[in-house]
Amino acid sequence: MIRFIASRLGFALLxxxxxxxxxxxxxxxxxxxPARLIAGDKAPESMLVQIRSNLGLDLPIHQQYLTFLGQALQGDLGFSYRNQQPVAPLIVNRIPATLSLVVGGVVVWLAIGIPIGIASAKRPGGLRDRIGQGFTLIGLSFPTFVLGMVLLYTLYFLPKQAGFTLLPAGGYVDLWPNPLNWAWHMLLPWFTLALVTAAVYARLTRGQMLEVMGEDYIRTARAKGLTEFRVVYKHGMRSTLTPLVTQLGADIAFLMGGAIVIEQVFGLQGVGALAVQSVASQDRPIIIGVVLLGGLFIVVANIVVDVLYVVLDPRVRVR
Known part of the structure; x- marks a missing residue:
């Protein structure tokens, strides 16, 4: 296992x-x-030359990259052109909002999507299956920003007009010292993210369960007199977990790079919102930092998924 993890880490570094x-x-x-961006359009050429020299922009590209790489390995991603602040703290300060959105959204969409998929697969063509298929179709058809606006209108604006506040419009508050206030502010973003993504997991769970429930070992388990609960959840779900883990790892890694649409709709100052602001202002150091952070989340998620494969499926051999 150690050799297996080491090989994956080596590939991740590459x-x-x-x-x-x-x-x-x-x-x-x-x-x-970048020098013109920092100094402004009316800055004299002498000032631009000085700024390029201070930033190392007058050096050959390979020297610039080696300097950047050496600093990045020490946790220094350079300075923001717009804010004139270190990039790493700017990104780190945005991670709690994105992490809160992703973790809560994952819990909600798994709690919704997997049970719907299992219920649909247990009796294909029945009433529950039709309801589940309808949920999946609607969820896959709804753009995230549309669903967010609908939830904002029905759960924030309408109650506000009636004279009371059911849920806040968004905005991130710290987890401590008041976790309940944190969760209250995150409910709308969580359900906006979860209702769309849960449809994907419901469809994936249903498809995998239908395939697994026709296997010989499932018929053998039923022939032995095992309860339907044990057949479905102990034997059927174990084989279904592998593709679910694959999808979950990819989704978490992607969203940790910034759930741009949801962060913009609900005013969450997360990594995605920072990326949008940086692209608009052409703040290259921040954009590079956000891209590298997203890449880091993706490779870490893939390593975790590979390890979970070995744990979940004994047929996978560690090399």
């Missing part, structure tokens, strides 16, 4: 290194002058 080279070169050749 991926991150390749990503850093690609992103750095991409922004190096992109149009625009």
């Amino acid at each position: 991926v991150l290194f390749s990503l850093s080279v690609f992103v750095f070169v991409l922004f190096y050749v992109a149009p625009g002058d």
Whole structure:
């Protein structure tokens, strides 16, 4: 197992290194002058030369990259052009909002999607299956921002007009010292994220369960007189978990890079909102930092998924 994890870590480091080279070169050749962005349009050329020298922008690209890589390995991602602040703290300060959104959303969509998928698969073509299929169809058809606006209108604006507050419109508050206030502010973002994603997990669970429930070992378990609960949840769900874990790892990694739409709709100052602001202002150091953070989450999620494969499925051999 140690050798297996070490090989995955080595590959992950190679991926991150390749990503850093690609992103750095991409922004190096992109149009625009960071010195002009910092100093303004009316700055004299002498000031621009001084700024480029201070930032190391007058050096060859390979020297710039080696300097950037050495600093990044120490946790220094440079300075924001707009804010004139270190990039790493700016990103780190945004992670709690994104992490709160993703963790809560994952819990809600798993609690909704997997039971619906199981109920649909237990009696295909029945009433529960039709209801589950309807939920899946509606969830997959609804754009996230539309669902967010609908929830805002029905659960915030209408009660507000009636003279009371059912749920806040959004905005992130810290978990401590009041976890209940934190959860209250996150309910609308959680359900906006979860209702769309739960449809994907309901469909995936149903498809996998239908395939598994036709296997010989399931018929053998029923022939032995095991209860339907044990057949479904002990034997059927174990084989269904592998594709679910794969999908979950990819979804969490993607969302941790910034759930851009939901953060914008509900005013959550997370990583996604920071990325949007940085793209609009052409703040390249922050964009590079956000891309590398997203890549880090993806490779870590893939390592965790690979390890879980070995734990969940004895047929997987560790090499």
